[in-house]
């Protein structure tokens with residue numbers, strides 16, 4: 001489905017790879033100004049060139065930002081605000097799933113790296129951009145979670161383990177951070193009622209990861225990824241849901257939804273609907289992001 005996104009500005013994190021890059025290309029093809037927020041200047045510049053060439057849209061820019069660093073997020077957003085007068089769509093696509101992390105590693109802000117990148121960074125960046133999004137309304141925020149969460153039906157936010165101090169594995173920290181994304185979506189959607197900003201979350205399915213992202217992994221893990229790839233969809237296919245939520249008029253007024261790769265709403269796990277947990281998570285996220 002093609003939409004007309006001329007005069008719309010889209011900011012997408014992690015637009016240099018995988019689903020984020022595929023979505024950036026599709027959004028640029030529809031005429032949007034696309035800003036990709038990336039931690040690496042080198043990978044970001046290369047991606048901007050690719051996206052411009054493939055989409056035939058020169059209106060693609062790089063914003064350097066490391067989501068694991070609150071200073072970098074603050075500086076990146078300040079730069080964005082000084083150079084852009086509107087923001088129609090904000091897509092929090094980037095995420096850390098670093099299989100090399102064997103123990104919790106704290107960022108410079110003293111937050112465990114996966115939780116810092118996949119949740120606290122998202123929380124902080126959203127807050128810093130809210131005024132601009134309100135003045136650009138109707139506008140849309142899109143968060144990204146994972147279908148893998150269905151394997152954790154009893155997972156809840158572990159307030160005594162936000163930094164992995166009680167137990168840690170990459171998988172656990174990753175799904176915990178993605179559950180936080182689901183709850184943050186529901187809570188923020190509620191809080192933004194009446195502002196003209198909608199907030200939705202995508203339940204990303206098993207999507208093929210490009211070979212170049214796997215080079216650092218041990219052989220046994222590469223084999224697992226290669227098997228998974230046979231059952232996965234392409235980044236381009238999953239990116240269509242990003243575009244649907246970013247642009248389709250049918251979802252203009254829908255907020256607080258959790259969406260699968262066929263653009264249908266799905267349920268999340270039982271604990272994700274607990275409003276008391278939303279509030280507690282909000283308080284902890286405000287504290288950890290120094291807002």
Ligand SMILES: NC(=O)c1ccc[n+]([C@@H]2O[C@H](COP(=O)([O-])OP(=O)(O)OC[C@H]3O[C@@H](n4cnc5c(N)ncnc54)[C@H](OP(=O)(O)O)[C@@H]3O)[C@@H](O)[C@H]2O)c1
Pocket residue numbers: 013014015016017018019020037038039040043065066067068069092093094095096097117144145146147148204205206207208209210213235
């Ligand atoms: N692929 C799947 O099967 C799958 C399944 C469920 C959910 N998801 C979700 O889908 C989204 C996209 O995943 P993908 O498959 O496209 O993965 P990907 O190709 O590995 O892309 C991840 C992106 O996030 C960026 N990133 C990681 N840490 C960052 C940081 N600290 N600051 C800024 N950017 C950072 C990466 O940048 P670098 O190039 O610098 O590393 C990269 O651009 C993620 O939210 C992921 O959790 C994917």
